[in-house]
Amino acid sequence: MTKIPARIEITAFPKGKRIAVTTSFDDGDECDRRIVAAFNEWGLKGTFNLNSGALGTSGIRPPDGSREKLDRSEVAELYRGHEVAIHTVTHPHLHKLDASQIALEVLEDRKALEDIVGYPVRGMAYPYGSYNAQVVEILRGLGIVYSRTCNNASPCFPPADPLLWATTGHQYAENPSIPEQFAKLHANDRYSGVFYVWGHSFEFHDRKDWASLERIYKPLSGKPDVWYCTNIELFDYEEARKRMIIAANRATAFNPSALAVTLNVDGELLDVSAGQTVSLVK
Numbered sequence: 001m002t003k004i005p006a007r008i009e010i011t012a013f014p015k016g017k018r019i020a021v022t023t024s025f026d027d028g029d030e031c032d033r034r035i036v037a038a039f040n041e042w043g044l045k046g047t048f049n050l051n052s053g054a055l056g057t058s059g060i061r062p063p064d065g066s067r068e069k070l071d072r073s074e075v076a077e078l079y080r081g082h083e084v085a086i087h088t089v090t091h092p093h094l095h096k097l098d099a100s101q102i103a104l105e106v107l108e109d110r111k112a113l114e115d116i117v118g119y120p121v122r123g124m125a126y127p128y129g130s131y132n133a134q135v136v137e138i139l140r141g142l143g144i145v146y147s148r149t150c151n152n153a154s155p156c157f158p159p160a161d162p163l164l165w166a167t168t169g170h171q172y173a174e175n176p177s178i179p180e181q182f183a184k185l186h187a188n189d190r191y192s193g194v195f196y197v198w199g200h201s202f203e204f205h206d207r208k209d210w211a212s213l214e215r216i217y218k219p220l221s222g223k224p225d226v227w228y229c230t231n232i233e234l235f236d237y238e239e240a241r242k243r244m245i246i247a248a249n250r251a252t253a254f255n256p257s258a259l260a261v262t263l264n265v266d267g268e269l270l271d272v273s274a275g276q277t278v279s280l281v282k
Helices: 032-042 072-078 099-117 133-140 178-187 202-206 211-220 231-243
Strands: 008-010 019-026 047-050 083-086 123-125 146-152 165-167 193-199 226-228 252-254 261-265 268-272 277-279
Touching: 019 032, 019 178, 019 231, 032 072, 032 211, 047 123, 072 099, 083 099, 083 231, 099 133, 123 231, 146 231, 165 193, 178 193, 178 211, 193 211, 231 261
Parallel strands: 019 047, 019 193, 019 226, 047 083, 083 123, 123 146, 146 165
Antiparallel strands: 008 261, 252 277, 261 268
């Protein structure tokens, strides 16, 4: 006897994870190396927003602790497994520029970064966190999937406007701190959402406080019910889950997207591969 499932849920995150943790760092400072090394060890993911015009072109890696910008030659390998995103060519206050300059700052940065990393660069963070309505509307026509602000919001995802994306908080947030905020949310079995932290790697250097890298971020890591993702992976999965097609009779499901999407079928998780149609009948 066949049994049609009573409830089919499209999970918020892959594998039915209940929380997603993502991070964002600006400016492409050589201090990013320490962030990446720590994240690779702890299993965290980072999105790194780079100013292509500030990157070195000598082919020589700046020495650790120099507070210089990275050299182009190391960018692709350094950020492998993470995300490189737009931060404009020269880091201006975009709201002070005219339309043509805004478009050039964004598109030229995107093109330069794509030449370096070898994949489409689709995300962005606003330099200085500054923008206005004109900036946002110009980005909307340039194929930018999201742009991070310096605002905080809870919940922060999905944003009403991806080009005005707020975060959970800055890495040096206090009362409560980032680890305290995360611990409280993670301890709540009913909580499901995105925990999004941003900052600059050089803050640890300038404060002579590299110990806080581990204090802030390691408590976020190693949780089996957490998806550790980049900013663009978060948006790509959200888009894929929106495209899932569940048959009206609940007997089959079709995934037309290029990413696997997880279903919760009467309490059992089912991954539906890209382009796959699956039977939901037992």
